[in-house]
Amino acid sequence: MSPSDDEARRLAERLERLKVGVVAHFYMDPEVQGLLIRASRFYPHIFISDSLVMAGRAVEMARAGGCRSVFVLGVDFMSENVAAMLKENDMGDVRVYRMDEAPIGCTLADAANSDEYRQYLSSPASRRAEEPAVHIVYINTSLRAKAQSDQLVPTITCTSSNVVRTVLQAFLQLPDNAHVYYGPDAYMGANVRELLTSLAELGDDAVAEIHEGHTASSVAACLPRFHYFQEGKCVIHEMFGSDVADVVAAEYADAYVTAHLEVPGEMFRLALLKSRTGFGAVGSTQTILDFINGKVDAAVAAMQEEKDGGGTLTAERIRVILGTEVGMLTSIVESVRDKLRDSGPVAAGIEVEIIIPVSSESVTSVEASGAGAGAGATTDEVLGGAVVLPGPSGGEGCSAEGGCAACPYMKMNTLAAVHRTLDLLEEESESASAHLAAQEPDAYAEDLGDGSESVAARGCRPIVRMQSFQAKGVFPDELVRTVSS
Ligand code: SF4
The missing domain is CATH 3.40.50.10800 (NadA-like)
Known part of the structure; x- marks a missing residue:
């Protein structure tokens, strides 16, 4: 590094x-x-x-x-x-x-290419005359999936940074009886539902911080019309299951907890609860990075205040549970290093500890390593007293089968x-x-079987709609018209 x-x-x-x-x-x-x-x-x-x-x-x-x-x-x-x-x-x-030259895949993107995904969208597609619908597709999908989805149900792309706002905007801007179909990430879908439910309980002020056009009651009214695909999973974020959340809750009570929207519910819930008191963050990789940077800024400011007041500077350790892919660590380290260096001597006592939780099945335990010695063998009999450090249970260290949350x-x-x-x-x-x-990406020059535009052009449409929403804060008229027609 x-x-x-x-x-x-x-x-x-x-x-x-x-x-x-x-x-x-x-x-x-x-x-x-x-x-x-x-x-x-x-x-x-x-x-x-x-x-x-x-x-x-x-x-x-x-x-x-x-x-x-x-x-x-x-x-x-x-x-x-x-x-x-x-x-x-x-x-x-x-x-x-x-x-x-070989495909560089993604289990989540594959889910949106499946027959099951097309079936998920075919039901709202067949009811569109009576029940308007929009499909919000996660950016982690192929252009083909975006194009085919848009053929069935008008589609707009989202990312983990803007998914909640996109869902709320859809309910605000589309007809009152419109339904929202999100996919393909099952955990993100469930977490968005959990977040909306929590917002509706927290009241109007909490809702206004996320979307100024909504109130707690309008968010609650949306929930029955929000649907998500239940089968798409990211092979990496799936590692942050309930056993990981249990360990984090029991052994790292003093740490800040962050969770990407793609992680399973238990870990997400833990971070969401902590976020209500400023001890956690949920959202995208950028949200997590911003949260950690904010904690470092606050620690530096507190040190500076202490120094200005003539007090003695004490050491501070910021402990953060990183609930996302381990590669994020590099950008965090670079950013924190820059901040601490730029802050000068006042930041000398600040340390940032990033804790990467992994699933217990992916780490070799002493008992597991001794399985070949027969049932009932003691650790000493198996290992002859040697000290063994836990490590990945299989595959390469950075593989889906290995121990760390690193995307292969x-x-x-x-x-x-x-x-x-x-x-x-x-x-x-x-x-x-x-x-x-x-090594060039698929050009998707062929049409979608209807002799009209190419897969690439149709697949771009949901992305362009998202970009327009990002720039102007409202869905483009063309999307609203298409959903309503
Ligand atoms: S971490 Fe890997 S498998 Fe998971 S969504 Fe990202 S690219 Fe896909």
């Missing part, structure tokens, strides 16, 4: 010479993120974020920064979104490259792959072009 300036400068120079921009997701592994963050000091067109802003940054890099290619370090739906949005902004000639798909984006792709760009041979072509 502390790469040398030389290495970072070399990468920055190569990217600049070849006019390549880089957009990377927060879930990259520490080695990759660390180098990218350092290289961004020498070359501005490198950006790490959640999926909401990746495509927008790619468009800026191409438009204002003159980048002729964009490397997407993420999973395939992210590179598809980037390519589609470049095309949508008349920059279809900018090449987009994934970091592997995101980890396909290695530094070697970045350099190999730069080599291919430099090579300018037929073979290099063929390899590069295999």
Whole structure:
């Protein structure tokens, strides 16, 4: 996580010479993120974020920064979104490259490509004449899934940053009898329902903080018309199950608790409860990062006040449970380090401890490691007194089967792959072009079987609607008309 300036400068120079921009997701592994963050000091067109802003940054890099290619370090739906949005902004000639020739999948995105998902939407589709409906699709889906969904039920994209606001806006702006169908993340759907239920109980002021157009009673009235797909799961966030939540509640009572909207209900509930008293945060990766930064700022301000008042500075340790993919850690560490360094000596006593909880089945216990020695064997008989540290129970450390909450798909984006792709760009041979072509996202140039627009164009429509909602604070008229017609 502390790469040398030389290495970072070399990468920055190569990217600049070849006019390549880089957009990377927060879930990259520490080695990759660390180098990218350092290289961004020498070359501005490198950006790490959640999926909401990746495509927008790619468009800026191409438009204002003159980048002729964009490397997407993420999973395939992210590179598809980037390519589609470049095309949508008349920059279809900018090449987009994934970091592997093989598919870089996502269990959640796969769920929206399934027959079950089409069935989930076919029922509201058949009732649209009597019962208006909108489909809010999570950004973590392929362009094909977005396009096919929009054919069935008018669709707008959301991210974990704006899902709650999007759901509330739908109920505010669409006809009074409109239903909202969210998918494909089952946990996020359940958590949004839980959040809305909690808001309705907390009263008008709490509701107004999330959406100024609603009251507690209007939120309560929405709940019967909010539906979510029950089968889509992120293989990583699923690791934060009830046993993890139990351990966090029992052993880390003094820690702040954060939870991504994709985690199972028990962990989400714990963080949601803590958030009511300022001891937790629920939402997107950006929400979690902002929360931790806010706690560091508050600690620095308290130290400064103490110092100004002539008091003695005491040490402070900020303990945070990280309820999301472990790759987030790098951006947190970089951000906290910068803050503490910029705050000077007054921050010397502040420490931030990030605790990454993992499921007990994914960690080898002493008993489990001795299974081969026969039932009833004592630890000493099995191990001969050797000290064993717990570790991943299977697979690689950073795999779905392993012990840490690290996405195996995101980890396909290695530094070697970045350099190999730069080599291919430099090579300018037929073979290099063929390899590069295999790293481009699916263009989805075919139509949806009705002879009209391409899958790519139709799949972009829900994203463009979201961008319009983000920019103007209301759904575009075209979406409202389509839902109401
Ligand atoms: S962590 Fe991996 S599997 Fe989970 S939603 Fe993100 S890309 Fe998909």
